[in-house]
Amino acid sequence: MNPSTTGDQIPVVVLAGFLGSGKTTLLNHLLRRRAGNRIAVVVNDFGAVEIDAMTVAGQVGSTVSLGNGCLCCAVDASELDGYLERLSRPAARIDLIVIEASGLAEPQELVRMILTGDNPRTVYGGLVQVVDAAEFDGTRDRHPETDRHLAIADLVVLNKTDRVTAAEHERVLGVIGTLGPGAAVVSASYGRIDPGLLFDPAARPAEDEKIRQLSFEDLRADEGEDHTGEDAGEHAHHPHTGYESVSYDEPAAMDPRRLMAFLDSRPGGLYRVKGFVDFGAADPANRYAVHAVGRFLRFYPEPWPRGAERRTQLVLIGSGIDPNALAKELTVCAVTETEAATAPDESVMWGVLRYVRSEPAAEEAADPT
Numbered sequence: 129m130n131p132s133t134t135g136d137q138i139p140v141v142v143l144a145g146f147l148g149s150g151k152t153t154l155l156n157h158l159l160r161r162r163a164g165n166r167i168a169v170v171v172n173d174f175g176a177v178e179i180d181a182m183t184v185a186g187q188v189g190s191t192v193s194l195g196n197g198c199l200c201c202a203v204d205a206s207e208l209d210g211y212l213e214r215l216s217r218p219a220a221r222i223d224l225i226v227i228e229a230s231g232l233a234e235p236q237e238l239v240r241m242i243l244t245g246d247n248p249r250t251v252y253g254g255l256v257q258v259v260d261a262a263e264f265d266g267t268r269d270r271h272p273e274t275d276r277h278l279a280i281a282d283l284v285v286l287n288k289t290d291r292v293t294a295a296e297h298e299r300v301l302g303v304i305g306t307l308g309p310g311a312a313v314v315s316a317s318y319g320r321i322d323p324g325l326l327f328d329p330a331a332r333p334a335e336d337e338k339i340r341q342l343s344f345e346d347l348r349a350d351e352g353e354d355h356t357g358e359d360a361g362e363h364a365h366h367p368h369t370g371y372e373s374v375s376y377d378e379p380a381a382m383d384p385r386r387l388m389a390f391l392d393s394r395p396g397g398l399y400r401v402k403g404f405v406d407f408g409a410a411d412p413a414n415r416y417a418v419h420a421v422g423r424f425l426r427f428y429p430e431p432w433p434r435g436a437e438r439r440t441q442l443v444l445i446g447s448g449i450d451p452n453a454l455a456k457e458l459t460v461c462a463v464t465e466t467e468a469a470t471a472p473d474e475s476v477m478w479g480v481l482r483y484v485r486s487e488p489a490a491e492e493a494a495d496p497t
């Protein structure tokens with residue numbers, strides 16, 4: 129399956145969290161683990177830009193170009209659309225865009241801008257809220273808006289778990305669970321989450337590596353977070369950094385109402401859903417690319433490619449999910465032979481169509497005239 133469900137759209141992730149929670153550390157981890165992929169970093173506050181990096185890159189205006197692997201720019205909100213437009217041009221060959229919200233920024237404003245932007249080459253990639261486990265109570269006391277931020281996050285990274293006891297860790301997880309019941313929560317130290325949670329790292333041919341070398345990660349390679357004796361390879365086995373995934377690939381069409389009931393009640397830990405859905409007789413002309421991240425869900429109908437085999441192919445990614453149970457629930461969404469023999473009524477797709485947004489590209493594809 130094409131790993132990028134929504135065609136070539138580039139996920140735009142908003143990385144938020146209070147001062148010192150570990151956003152930059154997480155970002156640097158992603159940059160180190162990007163495996164040849166190109167990550168663009170947009171910082172919406174000059175205060176959050178790495179001073180060293182700016183010096184090295186000879187930054188004078190508002191854009192810092194850190195080698196070929198990472199573009200780092202400082203933007204004010206009104207410039208965001210323009211930056212996303214530039215970063216998402218095919219020539220930039222970017223795989224993921226991360227907007228690091230300044231420690232004090234209201235992340236929902238950035239999320240709103242991404243969701244209302246009309247750039248067909250980007251897609252909302254989720255609001256990731258980094259939380260300092262050791263300062264959790266203090267941060268909530270000092271910044272009551274923390275609770276609101278947790279409530280709207282798609283993915284909460286409970287960071288600095290190395291600084292708390294197991295009991296405290298559990299307690300904080302419990303509180304986060306009550307504040308943001310819809311969010312997936314992953315625990316981490318030094319921001320070491322699996323990049324696969326945020327995007328689909330593409331396998332890059334070796335010759336690409338030359339142009340994809342990144343200086344930002346090199347700049348930070350000697351940082352304290354590397355001195356824990358746990359390198360990226362070992363870390364792949366760390367129990368808190370992984371995610372679980374479910375692959376579903378079946379020829380039977382999906383019942384739109386049952387699939388929507390499944391998606392509308394998806395568990396909070398199920399952070400991403402991607403793939404293609406065949407709704408069979410309910411819409412024989414189109415397949416539906418589906419893209420969900422956190423609470424965000426969107427379908428992108430597109431005409432079946434000529435000669436394509438009609439199947440439903442989905443990948444579900446999450447943390448703390450029950451893959452077997454989810455796979456069974458998906459199986460129940462498939463239409464039975466009896467159902468397939470009956471013509472569906474026209475209202476059957478209404479639930480799906482609530483999540484279709486017509487993109488200029490999709491409209492052109494659907495109506496080439």
Ligand SMILES: Nc1nc2c(ncn2[C@@H]2O[C@H](COP(=O)(O)OP(=O)(O)OP(=O)(O)O)[C@@H](O)[C@H]2O)c(=O)[nH]1
Nearest residue numbers: 146147148149150151152153231287288317318319
């Ligand atoms: N012990 C411990 N320290 C950490 C962890 N993650 C980050 N740090 C340290 O915490 C400090 C702040 O981390 P940053 O990544 O700069 O935090 P930030 O959220 O980007 O901070 P601002 O840019 O000020 O908003 C740094 O000294 C990091 O090395 C962690 O998991 N455990």
